[in-house]
Amino acid sequence: VLIFRTMGTAIQEHVKGDCKILVVGNPAHTNALICAHYAPHLPKENFFALTRLDQNRAAGQISEHLSVSVADVRNVVIWGCHAKFPDVEHSVVRGKLLSQVMSSPEDRNWLNELFRQEMQTRGAAIVKARKASSAMSTARAIVDHIQDLHFGTRPGEFVSMGVWSDHQQYGLAGGLIYSVPVVCLGQGRWRVHSDLKLSQTSK
Incomplete structure (x- = not known):
């Protein structure tokens, strides 16, 4: 808490009001919320938690299973926080x-069982196999997040971002940083893609 309280205070004192803050260190959603709390002059919509790494991993697992390019897999949603x-x-x-x-x-069995299990243990598996963290994958996810935020998502595409909840997103409580599907409009602007119909499993 102390680290991100300090960072939030520094943001409050030194950055411009249109600055965008992306928090990566887990628990990223909680840490982003702490930063936002201690930097009240910035709009809450300017704070993000990184869930693109989990989205990229999910797309990678699917592309490997189907033997297609990872670029062919779109609109994977990470709900909540880190790979939940x-x-x-x-x-x-x-x-x-x-x-x-x-x-x-x-295929359905793989999606419902193995896929979700692999997603929830992927980070630990990488560290165990490489004896090192997945820093490059995280860096790639940061680039993807910022690129979409700056240039916008492609037509018909949405991506996963931990963003501020305002009571209007899929029945979520307000005052949280929560990963939802987001459409990026470019130049740092975004909106929640709120039209998805959720199954009972997703709910």
């Missing part, structure tokens, strides 16, 4: 819904 719930019900692969591409019982 990867939602692929709205994902598309080469323009088709993932549910159409992965319709066999074997």
